[in-house]
Amino acid sequence: MSRSVLVTGGNRGIGLAIARAFADNGDKVAVTFRTGEPPEELTKLGVLPVRCDITDAEQVDTAYKTIEEQHGAVEVLVANAGVTRDQLLLRMSEEDFTSVLDTNLTGTFRVVKRASRGMLRARKGRIVLISSVVGLKGSPGQANYAASKAGLVGFARSLAHELGSRNITVNVVAPGFVDTAMTQVLGGERKEEILKNIPAGRYAQPEEVAASVRFLASDDAAYITGAVIPVDGGLGMGH
Template sequence: MSRSVLVTGGNRGIGLAIARSLADAGDKVAITYRSGEPPKELSDRGVLAVKCDITDQEQVEQAYKEVEDVHGRVEVVVANAAINRDQLLLRMTEEDFTAVLETNLTGTFRVVKRASRGMLRARNGRIVLISSVVGLSGSAGQVNYAAAKSGLVGFARSVARELASRNITCNVVAPGFVDTDMTRALGEERRAEIVGQVPLGRYAQPEEVAAVVRFLASEDAAYITGAVIPVDGGLGMGH
């Protein structure tokens, strides 16, 4: 069955892998992106790209209208868009703290709230939020990012309780360190230090995160809601 799917921040990294995976499964996929241009491969796959800054409510509303005009009501939403502004607590500005929460947590609220309207009417839907192992275990220099990613867990579990009676599930995927442009920018010494902490001894591939999202969005996961699924090579076990 071809469903209307929206992936925020789907133009690179984990979001891009998710968009590819769901499009390859036969879904009608749309992505949002804030800057730059999405890869041509997405249009070749039939993926609709909509420019949208999720910190702006009007842009979120307009993005949904564009997606609905082409693909119909959004049946699956994957809230992946996020930013980071890492700094030690005493050096972190209030603007750096609030900017990360505004995108990673409040932006997710806007996206999910808008999607839930149509899902409630249809009495069906899938919501998947992309958190992080950092939101479960913490990380020095990332109090803003960790606070936002941790907040997604409480947000998801509250949404799961509110919407479960309408056959709408809401789950969280918590990746560890993933081989993306962001982690490749780290120095070799830092990359080796990170891998040394991971029981499986390697970075995740974006496709491994996408596979879990694809499962949670499927009918096979119809009885899973309010769950936090780690894809972290064992890094955060016990949290």
């Protein structure tokens, strides 16, 4: 049965792959994007693009109203939107730190809280938060990003307790290094250094992350909640 699915930050990279996976499954998919124009592929897939900055609660509410009018209440939420502002701690400004947390962690709070209204009324729902291996094992120069992504785990597990009795699951997917535009700009030496630490010996493809997300949103995962699923080729095992 076709469901109303929202993927935040779904206009590129991992988010686009997730949106594509749900659209291919026959779901009614909406994506939020903050800047630029959504790729033409979204239109071809029948995906609804909605401009929204998740650091603005009013924009979040407006985006949901648009989606609800066209697709109905959101039944599956994938909170994927995120930013980085990497810098070593002594050079990191307070704005560098707070802006990353406002998007990655507080922004997720905003979209999850808004989605939970309809899910609680319907007594069903699937929430998947996109974290990172960095949130589990840390990374130099990414204290802000790691803190925001680690925070998603505690947030998800608290909500799993709150919402579980209403047939709403809340899970986390923690990708490692994924073959996207963000990683393609890395230099050759840096890429080799990263690959040495990945037991699988390669980067993930965005579609591999999307497959895990789609599974967690499926009926087959109805008894999985509060889980952190690594899609990292073994990079973060033990964390």
